[in-house]
Amino acid sequence: MLELRDVSLKLNGKWILNGLNAEFWEGHVHAVVGPNGAGKSTLAYTIMGLEGYRNIEGDILFNGESIKGLSVTERARRGITLAWQEPARYEGLSIRKFLMASSGGRGNVEELLEKVGLNSDYAERAVDKTLSGGERKKIELASILAMKPKLVMLDEPDSGIDVASLEKIFEAIKLLKESGTTVILITHSPAVLKQAEHALLMCNGMIVDKGRIEKILPFFEGKCVPCKHKNIPDLNEKEEDEDGC
Amino acid sequence: MDVDLAKLAEIDDALKDKETAHIMIDINRVISRNDVPGLRVETVEKKDGVDVKVKVEKGVKIKKEVHMCFGVTHSRALQRINMEVDVGDDASIAILSHCIFPKAEDIKHIMEAEIHVGRNAEYRYIEKHIHAMEGGINVYPKAKVRVDDGGKFKTEFELIRGRVGVLDIDYEVEGGKRSVVEMSTKANGREDDIIKVKEVAFLKGEGARGALNSRIAVRGKARAEVSNKMVATAAHARGHVDCKEIIQDDAIATAIPIVEVRHPKAHVTHEAAIGSVDTKQLETLMARGLDEEEAVDLIIQGMLEG
Numbered sequence: 001m002l003e004l005r006d007v008s009l010k011l012n013g014k015w016i017l018n019g020l021n022a023e024f025w026e027g028h029v030h031a032v033v034g035p036n037g038a039g040k041s042t043l044a045y046t047i048m049g050l051e052g053y054r055n056i057e058g059d060i061l062f063n064g065e066s067i068k069g070l071s072v073t074e075r076a077r078r079g080i081t082l083a084w085q086e087p088a089r090y091e092g093l094s095i096r097k098f099l100m101a102s103s104g105g106r107g108n109v110e111e112l113l114e115k116v117g118l119n120s121d122y123a124e125r126a127v128d129k130t131l132s133g134g135e136r137k138k139i140e141l142a143s144i145l146a147m148k149p150k151l152v153m154l155d156e157p158d159s160g161i162d163v164a165s166l167e168k169i170f171e172a173i174k175l176l177k178e179s180g181t182t183v184i185l186i187t188h189s190p191a192v193l194k195q196a197e198h199a200l201l202m203c204n205g206m207i208v209d210k211g212r213i214e215k216i217l218p219f220f221e222g223k224c225v226p227c228k229h230k231n232i233p234d235l236n237e238k239e240e241d242e243d244g245c
Numbered sequence: 246m247d248v249d250l251a252k253l254a255e256i257d258d259a260l261k262d263k264e265t266a267h268i269m270i271d272i273n274r275v276i277s278r279n280d281v282p283g284l285r286v287e288t289v290e291k292k293d294g295v296d297v298k299v300k301v302e303k304g305v306k307i308k309k310e311v312h313m314c315f316g317v318t319h320s321r322a323l324q325r326i327n328m329e330v331d332v333g334d335d336a337s338i339a340i341l342s343h344c345i346f347p348k349a350e351d352i353k354h355i356m357e358a359e360i361h362v363g364r365n366a367e368y369r370y371i372e373k374h375i376h377a378m379e380g381g382i383n384v385y386p387k388a389k390v391r392v393d394d395g396g397k398f399k400t401e402f403e404l405i406r407g408r409v410g411v412l413d414i415d416y417e418v419e420g421g422k423r424s425v426v427e428m429s430t431k432a433n434g435r436e437d438d439i440i441k442v443k444e445v446a447f448l449k450g451e452g453a454r455g456a457l458n459s460r461i462a463v464r465g466k467a468r469a470e471v472s473n474k475m476v477a478t479a480a481h482a483r484g485h486v487d488c489k490e491i492i493q494d495d496a497i498a499t500a501i502p503i504v505e506v507r508h509p510k511a512h513v514t515h516e517a518a519i520g521s522v523d524t525k526q527l528e529t530l531m532a533r534g535l536d537e538e539e540a541v542d543l544i545i546q547g548m549l550e551g
Contacts, residue, residue, distance in 0.1 A: 048528075048532055050528050051524060051528065071531070072528055072531040072532055073531045073534065073535065073536045073537065075532075076531060076532050076533060076534040077534050080532075081532045081533060081534075082532050084525065084529065087529070088523065088525040088526040088529045089526075090526055090544060090547050090548075091489070091547060091548050091551060092460075092547040092548050092549070092550060092551015093543065093544065093546070093547025093548075093551060094547070094551070097543065097546075097547070101530060101533065101535060101539075101543055102530075102533040102534075104534060126547070126551050127547075128551075140529075143533060146533075147533050147534065
């Protein structure tokens with residue numbers, strides 16, 4: 001479904017992603033884990049083709065087609081989408097209009113809200129600062145469900161979410177998987193990691209391990225502590241730390 | 246767009262309702278009106294417009310929104326509306342004003358208003374404009390307003406459908422003790438439209454409150470200039486001036502918020518932001534499959550209609 005071929009990205013003179021090779025399979029839930037500054041979100045932005053993240057080395061293939069030169073819209077229209085860690089706020093734009101736009105005008109707003117644990121009263125509220133961080137995350141997730149994507153990247157889906165709401169988020173992830181969507185969870189939370197089947201462990205812009213979560217989880221929980229590369233990845237400092245990151 | 250205002254008066258539900266006051270003016274003719282008890286409306290037809298006097302009797306609360314329609318269905322005309330509004334003590338009225346210029350090629354619409362809001366009275370005026378896409382229209386709303394102690398004055402001006410042409414708003418309001426003054430303007434300019442907003446509020450009475458809000462979007466070669474001013478001269482007066490403008494293409498936007506405080510116990514704040522559409526807002530919508538133009542339109546629509 002999605003393949004990274006030797007993907008590297010340099011930002012402000014530093015290599016933030018460094019020779020990534022990976023495959024994400026159709027209908028599976030994958031996780032990309034690693035400490036802060038490992039390059040997890042950068043990888044998601046690069047796959048989505050956001051401004052400033054398109055000038056990559058290597059290639060990204062989606063269903064066998066290179067998407068390297070495609071705009072965000074073109075990638076989205078092929079079925080790729082992204083939920084931000086901190087979702088955007090829109091002054092005055094109603095949740096109904098936001099979800100309808102996300103669904104291409106064919107969504108059932110009340111049903112979508114119910115799926116993320118919100119009642120229909122939310123439909124006429126604005127996607128703005130009057131919503132709590134958790135509510136905005138749920139609206140973002142509802143917009144993903146509305147779109148029915150082939151591949152979705154959820155960046156830190158648990159941030160700002162209370163324990164009760166987290167279950168709803170996990171249910172939504174299951175719904176996506178059941179509908180055949182490939183899910184990539186960007187996380188440093190073991191609880192979120194457990195929702196996945198496969199995981200990539202990233203550090204310093206590199207993939208340092210990959211496999212089923214049974215293999216990655218203990219390693220991530222026990223050994224992958226913040227290392228000297230945190231937030232300042234640099235190709236010239238490629239040698240491994242003692243902790244393996 | 247073909248609009249027959251007389252026909253509209255016959256079919257519009259609000260205008261057919263006998264409990265809803267309305268007045269409909271086509272250039273300089275009053276073509277339909279309905280009065281309700283406690284509300285006195287006098288009109289004088291002039292060569293190029295209509296003088297309108299509105300009086301709400303003391304203590305009368307007009308239950309349903311009063312509809313005012315100032316239209317010009319011709320392509321070229323001058324329409325001058327002189328309004329005098331007097332809302333008696335403890336009275337209240339809300340007016341929904343529709344200004345329709347569907348065929349405008351060269352139209353000048355001048356509205357000059359003198360408004361008095363009595364003690365503990367309420368006056369709300371919502372003005373919505375619908376213009377043609379040709380842009381040949383000049384709109385000059387001007388008002389001098391006095392709000393007595395405990396009175397509330399609220400205006401919302403909206404011009405987001407069709408071309409703006411030239412819009413030059415000039416409002417000045419004085420608020421007495423514990424009065425509330427709120428003015429909001431929303432306009433969407435394109436091509437060579439010109440938008441000027443000048444709103445001034447004097448919070449003269451103790452405990453007076455005020456808010457001036459502008460939401461403007463300009464694209465193409467349109468220009469917008471918002472110069473809002475709030476002056477607080479009494480103890481415990483509180484105010485806020487807020488302006489947000491989105492620009493696209495070669496448009497130019499200016500914001501000049503002025504706050505003046507002349508009493509140590511008064512407090513006025515301001516906020517102004519001008520810029521293009523926020524990248525994250527844009528990319529979120531694009532990541533849902535909208536193209537850039539659709540995404541920008543939706544963001545601007547939200548800001549202006551919300």
